[in-house]
Amino acid sequence: MRTTSTDFDVIVCGGGPSGFVAAIAAARTGAKTLLVERYGFLGGMATSGWLGPISPFYFKDERVIAGIPYDFVKHMVAAGGSTGHIRCTNPHGSGSYLCFYDRETYKWSAMSLFLEAGGTPLLHTWIAGTIVEDGAVRGVVVENKGGRSEIRAKVVVDATGDGDVAARAGAEHTVGNGSGLSQPATLMFDMEGVDTLAVKRYMDEHPEDFEWASEFVAVSDYSPRLPRPSEHFVGQGFVEMVGKAMADDDLYLGRDSILFLTTTHRGVLHFNSTRVAGVDATDADSLTRAEIDARRQVMSLSDFLVRKVPGFEHAQLAGTGTQLGIRESRHVTGEYVLTGEDVVAGRKFDDVVSRGYFPIDIHNLKGKSGYTGGGTWQDLEDTYDVPKRALVPVELDGLVMAGRAISADQAAHGSFRTQGGVMAIGHAAGTLAALAARTGTMPRDVDHRDVQAKLLDQGASLRRDPAAVERERQLAVDAVSSALAAGEISPAYLAEAETFSGRAPRL
Ligand SMILES: Cc1cc2nc3c(=O)[nH]c(=O)nc-3n(C[C@H](O)[C@H](O)[C@H](O)COP(=O)(O)OP(=O)(O)OC[C@H]3O[C@@H](n4cnc5c(N)ncnc54)[C@H](O)[C@@H]3O)c2cc1C
Known part of the structure; x- marks a missing residue:
């Protein structure tokens, strides 16, 4: 086996929504960052899985997802390849806002932002194993057209969606609902x-x-x-x-x-x-x-x-899709396991590194019917916090989890699993990994206040800003009211609770 360069600070494994955001975050935080992806482009399920929209970055009309994920959407909008988040006049179903995007623009915007941040991509490369020494992940074994090689780094981020790196390194994990049953898959x-x-x-x-x-x-x-x-x-x-x-x-x-x-x-x-x-x-x-x-x-x-x-x-x-869309597989057990109860209670944590906001959406695990016949759709009363501890495996050092495989039960995963949720988790994971690498500290020992400070520097949202909520609500009200007045939308599609009457909406 060949040994490649050993001087990366951070290796991000997987270039999906959580992985490319983590890689941009790590590079922007000053880490020498390698992003390894099995396909020839970035985006994960959003591109290879042939997704339609990015689900809301919003809780009701409050924009919860900011920072690098928002920079990414703005980049696609500026390229003329995305609507940005536009508001549903009937905010049931997949939530209140959807962002439609051209998949080719998505791939290129993700790559452009990573290259601009100074990162190094390695495409067409499969993570085939891990290097674990003294209880810490010290790098990965990769396989590609050139054969098998080892790449070392101070910290590794597992953004493979399926927790491949963690599993290969022997990390404790569960699959799906704990009995091995995951959300159903969909070919788009x-x-x-x-x-x-x-x-x-x-x-x-x-x-x-x-x-x-x-x-x-x-x-x-x-x-x-x-x-x-x-x-x-x-x-x-x-x-x-x-x-x-x-x-x-x-x-x-x-x-x-x-x-x-x-x-x-x-x-x-x-x-x-x-x-x-x-x-x-x-x-x-x-x-x-x-x-x-x-x-x-x-x-x-x-x-x-x-x-x-x-x-x-x-x-x-x-x-x-290039491949079947996979909603759920492994959940890698971390220092904290985020639960459905936390999500429903809108629980807040001192070590918050990202915010969750999307309803709990679990497709019927066994049958053909929807939410009334076996699936779960549960709207939330408030946003909740994702703690730093949910990104850090319970025993393994040197590894940070990102995306849909972080430490959670099936119900919590059912909420944070859409793109806004996992991108914000990716932002946190990349920042944490870079800080750990730069200070020579294990991720679990990095002070969460340092991670929060860096995330806030990079524009992330970690707490509600009531003035912004007010502004965003008014923007939505004005947009719906004027589209109604111009006859661009039909009152027939307005949700009952969302009745806007001319310029004076009922709030
Ligand atoms: C059918 C379906 C419909 C969905 N609909 C929506 C929707 O409407 N709106 C929305 O916002 N979200 C939706 N989602 C959720 C969205 O797809 C996920 O939030 C997101 O893709 C998860 O990102 P991730 O980075 O955690 O994982 P993934 O997207 O799975 O990315 C993992 C990346 O790692 C790479 N990888 C994996 N294993 C390896 C390996 N061993 N070696 C090298 N590379 C590897 C993969 O190629 C991929 O690029 C949907 C998902 C599915 C499956």
């Missing part, structure tokens, strides 16, 4: 050549057939290159059609309704609509079976849409 796809006006018309005329439907308004600068905010919509439904088609054996699908969203591309709709339950993302046989099942569902559903659903008469399947 897009349809092109869609008459989106016809699809929207069907939604307008059949509200009873949709579990969730929303229009959008922009609350900040909006690129003239993209479809207007009022052209965007999201729907979860076609319940009757899907039910009948499945009963008649005319559709092969793992769930009983269709979730679809507009995109940054005109005439292209995105589908988060297949479901494979019981996948173990740490087992290649399980993944192989799941990829085949999910692909069968994509082919069946895309064909069904063209044959049966208004607006798809001239549409085609435009593309699927």
Whole structure:
């Protein structure tokens, strides 16, 4: 085995939403940083998994996610490749705001910010093992076209999503709900050549057939290159059609309704609509079976849409994820295990390093039905804190966890798992790793106040700012009110609690 350069301060393993943000944070904090990624581009599930939107950075109208994740979104907006977060007029379902993005812009914005920060990427490279000495991770074993080699660093960040580094180093962990059952997986796809006006018309005329439907308004600068905010919509439904088609054996699908969203591309709709339950993302046989099942569902559903659903008469399947989308796998046990109770109670911690805000969203673990038939959707009363201790494995030194594999139970993971949550955790993980490397301290021994100070320097939000909340609420109210007055959105889609009457909204 070859030994490569040994003088990295920080190696970030995995270039998904948590990993590339962690790598930018580490590099901006002054650490000599290597980012190792198995694919030829960054973004993880957001790009290779073919995701649609970035879910809210917001709790109600309060923007909770700031700092590097927000810099990243602004970078995509400036490149004309993202709507930024636009507000749902019916903030049920996936939350109050969605950010649509072009996946190619996403890949390049992530890479650009990392290169600008002075980091070193290593693509097409698989983390195949770890170097553990005296109870501390001292580097990783990588495998690529050149063979196998060792790369050493002072601190390693595990942002592989599946906790591969921690598991290989022997860290204590659980999988899914503790009995090995994780959230179901989904192979995402897009349809092109869609008459989106016809699809929207069907939604307008059949509200009873949709579990969730929303229009959008922009609350900040909006690129003239993209479809207007009022052209965007999201729907979860076609319940009757899907039910009948499945009963008649005319559709092969793992769930009983269709979730679809507009995109940054005109005439292209995105589908988060297949479901494979019981996948173990740490087992290649399980993944192989799941990829085949999910692909069968994509082919069946895309064909069904063209044959049966208004607006798809001239549409085609435009593309699927490079891989099946994995929501959940390992949770690496840390110094603190964040729980569903913490999330529901809006618990705050002295060693807060990021904030959580998204509802607990656990897709049905075993069946086809949604939140009324086995899944969980629980709105939160308040934001909660993610403590630094949840990023530090309970026994192993030299390692910081980032992203969806941090120390948590299934319910807590069900909340922080969307992109805003994991990006903010990545910001904290990269900063912690860099401070540990620069001061020659183990991550668990770094004073959380130093991490907080650095995060605040980099614009992160660690506590509520009531004045900002007030401003952000007013922005939303003004945006919805003026779009209503201009006839750009329909009152029919406004949630009951969100009735805006002209310029004088009911708050
Ligand atoms: C089907 C589905 C739908 C979703 N919908 C939404 C949504 O609408 N909105 C939203 O905000 N979020 C959504 N999410 C959640 C979002 O995808 C996650 O928040 C996010 O991707 C998690 O980021 P991560 O960095 O923790 O892990 P990942 O995105 O999984 O990234 C891990 C990275 O590590 C790399 N990697 C893994 N193992 C290795 C290895 N051994 N060697 C080298 N590289 C490795 C991978 O290639 C990848 O780039 C969805 C997720 C799924 C699966």
